[in-house]
Amino acid sequence: MFDALTDKFNSVFRSLSGRGRITEANVSDAMREVRKALLEADVNYQVTKQFCKDVKDAAMGAEVIKSLHPGQVMVKIVSDELTKLMGPVDPKIYYVSPGPTIVMMAGLQGSGKTTTAAKLAKLITEKEAKKPLLVADDLQRPAAIEQLCTLGEQLGVEVYKEDGVKDAVKVAKNGLKYAKKNGHDVVILDTAGRLHVDEEMMNEIAAVSKAVTPHQIYLVCDAMTGQDAVNSAKEFNERLELDGVILTKLDGDARGGAALSVKAVTGKPIKFIGMGEKLDNLEPFYPERMASRILGMGDVVTLVEKAQEQFDEEQAQKMQAKMAKGTFGFDDFLKQMQSLKKMGGMSSMMKLLPGMGAMKDMDIDDGEIGKIEGIVHSMTTAERTDPDLIGSSRRRRIARGAGRDVQDVAGLIKTFKRSREMMKMMAGGGSGGMGALKKMFSGGGGDMMSAMAGGGMRKVKQRSKRKRQPRKKRR
Ligand SMILES: Nc1nc2c(ncn2[C@@H]2O[C@H](COP(=O)(O)OP(=O)(O)OP(=O)(O)O)[C@@H](O)[C@H]2O)c(=O)[nH]1
Ligand SMILES: [Mg+2]
Numbered sequence: 001m002f003d004a005l006t007d008k009f010n011s012v013f014r015s016l017s018g019r020g021r022i023t024e025a026n027v028s029d030a031m032r033e034v035r036k037a038l039l040e041a042d043v044n045y046q047v048t049k050q051f052c053k054d055v056k057d058a059a060m061g062a063e064v065i066k067s068l069h070p071g072q073v074m075v076k077i078v079s080d081e082l083t084k085l086m087g088p089v090d091p092k093i094y095y096v097s098p099g100p101t102i103v104m105m106a107g108l109q110g111s112g113k114t115t116t117a118a119k120l121a122k123l124i125t126e127k128e129a130k131k132p133l134l135v136a137d138d139l140q141r142p143a144a145i146e147q148l149c150t151l152g153e154q155l156g157v158e159v160y161k162e163d164g165v166k167d168a169v170k171v172a173k174n175g176l177k178y179a180k181k182n183g184h185d186v187v188i189l190d191t192a193g194r195l196h197v198d199e200e201m202m203n204e205i206a207a208v209s210k211a212v213t214p215h216q217i218y219l220v221c222d223a224m225t226g227q228d229a230v231n232s233a234k235e236f237n238e239r240l241e242l243d244g245v246i247l248t249k250l251d252g253d254a255r256g257g258a259a260l261s262v263k264a265v266t267g268k269p270i271k272f273i274g275m276g277e278k279l280d281n282l283e284p285f286y287p288e289r290m291a292s293r294i295l296g297m298g299d300v301v302t303l304v305e306k307a308q309e310q311f312d313e314e315q316a317q318k319m320q321a322k323m324a325k326g327t328f329g330f331d332d333f334l335k336q337m338q339s340l341k342k343m344g345g346m347s348s349m350m351k352l353l354p355g356m357g358a359m360k361d362m363d364i365d366d367g368e369i370g371k372i373e374g375i376v377h378s379m380t381t382a383e384r385t386d387p388d389l390i391g392s393s394r395r396r397r398i399a400r401g402a403g404r405d406v407q408d409v410a411g412l413i414k415t416f417k418r419s420r421e422m423m424k425m426m427a428g429g430g431s432g433g434m435g436a437l438k439k440m441f442s443g444g445g446g447d448m449m450s451a452m453a454g455g456g457m458r459k460v461k462q463r464s465k466r467k468r469q470p471r472k473k474r475r
Contacts (some may be wrong), residue, residue, distance in 0.1 A: 002041070002253070002254065002255065002256040002259075002293065002294045004037065004040060004254065004255065004294065005037055005038070005041045005255070005256050005294055006294060008033060008034070008037035009034070009037070009078065009294070010043065010295075011033070012030045012033045012034055012037075012074070013071040013074055013075055013274055014071065014129055015030065016030055016071040016074055016300065022106075026059065027056055027059045028056070029072075030074065031052045031055060031056050031475060033166070034052060034055070034078070034127055034284075035048055035049075036259070038051065038052075040195075040255075040313075041255040041256045041257050041260070042226035042227050042254070042255050042256075042257025042258070043260045043261050044227065044230060044256045044257070044260075044261035044264065044265055046198075046264075047085070047260065047261045047264040047265065048452050051081060051085055052086075054081050055074075055077055055078055055081045055394075056082070057073060057340065057464060058077045058081060059077050060074070073148075075258055075295060078291075078295065079288070079291045079292065079295055080291075082260070082287070082290070082291035082295070083287045083288045083290075083291045085260060085263065085264055085287075086259070086260065086263050086269075086285075086287035086291070087263070087269065087287035087288075088269070088287070089244075089263075089269040089270060089271065089287060090269070090271075091150045091271065091272075091284035091285060091286065091287070093216070094215070094216070095128075095130070095170075095186070096215055096424055099184070099185045099186065100133070100176070100179045100184050100186055100187045100214070101185065101186045101187070101215050101216070101219075102176065102186075102187045102189070102212055102213070102214040102215050103120065103186060103187065103188045103214060103215065103216045103218065104188075104189040104190065104191065104208070104212075104214035104216070104217045104218070104237055105117050105188070105189060105190055105191055105207075105218055105220055105246075106205055106208060106218070106219050106220065106240060106242075106405070107193055107219055107221060108189055108193050108194065108196070108197070108221075108232055108234070109193035109194055109195050110193065110222065110223070111191060111220045111221055111222045111248060112220050112246075112248035112249065112274055113138075113190055113191065113220045113250070114138070114147055114148055114151070114190050114223060115151070115274070115277065115279075116218075116220050116246050116248060116272075116274060116282065117134055117148070117151075117188045117189075117190040117280055118134065118148070118151035118152070118154075119274065119279050119280070119281065119282035120132075120157060120272070120282065121152075121155060121157045121186075121188055122157070122279050122280060122282075122284055123295070124186055125155070125157060126141050126326060130185040130186050131183065131184050131185050131186070131238060132157055132174065132184060132185065132186040132188055133149075133157075133160055133178065133179045133184035133186070133187050133188070134148055134152050134157055134158070134159045134160070134188050134190065135160045135161075135172060135175035135176075135179075135187055135188065135189045135190065135342055136148045136159055136160065136161040136162075136171070136190055137168050137171050137172050137175070137189045137190055137191050137192075137208065138190050138191055139165060139166050139167075139168050139171065139192065139193040140191070140192035140194075142368075142383075144190070144192070145161045145163065148161070148190050148208070148318075149161065151172050151274060151279070152374065154279065155279065157306040158182075158184070159384075160174070160178050160179070160270065160354065162174065163231075165410055167385070168191070168192070168204055168207070168208050169211045171206050171207055172189055172208045172211055172212045173211055173212060175187060175189070176212050189208070189214065191204075191205055191208065192205075193206065197232055197235045197236065198294070202239050205239075205240065206239060206240065209240060209241075209413060216243045216244075217240050217241060217242050218242070218244055218245070218246050218271060218272075219233055219236050219237070219240075219242050219244070219246070219268070220246045220247045220248060221233055221245055221246070221247050221248065221258060221262065222248055222250060222258075223247045223249050223250045223252075223253040223256075223273075223274075224247050224249045224253050225258070225259045226255060226257040226258050227257060227258070227261070228264070228437065229247075229258040229262070230257070230258055230261045230262055230265050233245055233262055233265070233266045233268070234265055234266050237266045237267070237268055240274070242266070242268050243268070243271070243272045244268055244269050244270065244271030244272075245262050245266070245268055245269070245271065246272045246273070246274065246282075247259055247270050247272075247273050248264065248273075248274030248428060249275065250273045250274060250275055251274075251275045251276045251281070253255075259273075259290060259294075260294075269285070270285040271284070271285055272284055273285050273290075288430075292308060295330035301318055318348045319332060319335070323420075326420060327385075328420050329384050329385040329386070329387070330376045330379060330383075330384035330385075330387065330416065331376075331384050331385070332469055333376070333416065334373060334376055346440070370445050371402075371404065371408075372412060374402040374403065374404065375398060375399075375402045375404060375408065375409055375412055377402070378397075378398045378399075378400075378401030378402040382397075387413050387416060387417060390413055395413070396412055409429075417472050418460070459470055
């Protein structure tokens with residue numbers, strides 16, 4: 001997602017890092033690059049212009065925190081401005097009482113209305129324990145009713161339909177009546193789409209809207225159509241009382257233009273995002289998370305903020321010197337873990353790491369650290385300083401001592417060595433303690449975390465590996 005933008009932002013931030021201070025000149029240079037990248041990503045021209053101005057103003061006014069580096073301050077500023085650009089949003093669905101709450105989907109042909117109606121039905125059934133009714137109110141396309149019925153069947157959600165009828169207002173009204181009679185909390189209306197915004201479609205959907213007065217009207221937009229999606233959103237917004245936009249096919253949107261412009265151009269927030277064809281690929285939209293995704297960094301901003309509160313600068317400097325020299329041993333490793341613990345526990349930190357978002361539902365027990373501690377404590381002092389000493393018989397001894405499998409020990413040593421290599425590489429940049437810490441998390445975090453997690457978390461290790469692939473080429 002948003003690969004080009006992510007790469008561009010990264011190269012801009014890299015060019016700023018290593019400089020002592022943010023000056024007007026280097027911010028201007030950076031912003032020229034950012035502007036180009038945004039326009040290439042199909043972000044609306046006005047939006048781009050305003051965004052770059054806002055970032056520049058914020059950057060010029062920003063106090064550069066001593067322990068951070070200009071590149072990082074810029075990351076934070078850009079992230080904040082991206083968040084502002086796409087927000088604020090309210091990801092909650094509001095229900096009326098007494099029900100049913102009426103939700104209407106509108107949008108161009110093929111934008112994903114029918115699929116999204118079904119996804120929404122699934123979400124509110126599972127997460128909010130409601131009983132929705134899907135109403136097949138697309139009477140234009142012959143197969144539309146059947147498509148919705150198939151989806152309804154898959155979900156076990158009832159679909160209201162009338163075969164051979166052409167009056168969308170009538171079907172909507174009857175659907176609502178049916179829902180009231182049968183105790184449905186929510187009615188989701190699937191409507192017809194057209195190739196372009198045209199009078200006939202607008203009249204039909206406006207008539208349906210007037211007849212049943214939906215509580216929520218969502219415009220479904222295909223993110224892959226970029227500016228076209230934004231322009232159609234503008235037109236729909238002029239004719240209907242939109243409550244929000246559902247941006248679909250973000251999984252296939254490599255540019256990000258629509259995601260970034262929709263709110264600024266229409267004034268309507270993105271409420272949900274479609275992240276795939278499967279029915280559970282619908283997520284509430286969070287601007288700060290999207291900003292992090294665009295910047296390709298997990299929620300590193302929060303991580304840096306947290307680290308800043310908790311991290312011992314002096315200790316960090318020492319660690320960094322060791323990392324740079326490659327003399328970072330298992331004892332230092334344990335110290336790092338203890339720092340992490342202080343920052344709020346492994347599981348909460350994991351969620352903030354780049355590429356680890358997928359694990360947010362997984363419960364990572366801080367006890368995992370204990371297992372690694374056990375392994376490290378079974379090593380001799382010499383082994384902790386120089387893991388190269390550990391051959392197969394020592395591995396067996398350590399495993400016995402820690403009460404773990406030999407593979408667990410071997411796995412920990414292997415990933416530790418790899419992390420150490422990476423740290424050496426990254427810490428060489430001459431940046432301060434925080435810089436090293438941040439880089440470690442944003443670049444080598446996967447390895448570091450896998451190493452920390454050790455044998456008990458092989459599943460996690462594989463996932464983080466897969467996710468990390470694209471980061472490599474940037475370095
Ligand atoms: N990759 C991806 N595909 C999606 C997403 N949402 C919908 N689609 C696909 O987009 C295509 C069109 O989706 P529909 O739900 O039929 O679109 P529609 O707006 O109802 O189309 P009409 O009824 O013809 O106006 C289908 O192949 C969906 O599987 C998404 O978030 N990601
Ligand atoms: Mg449809």
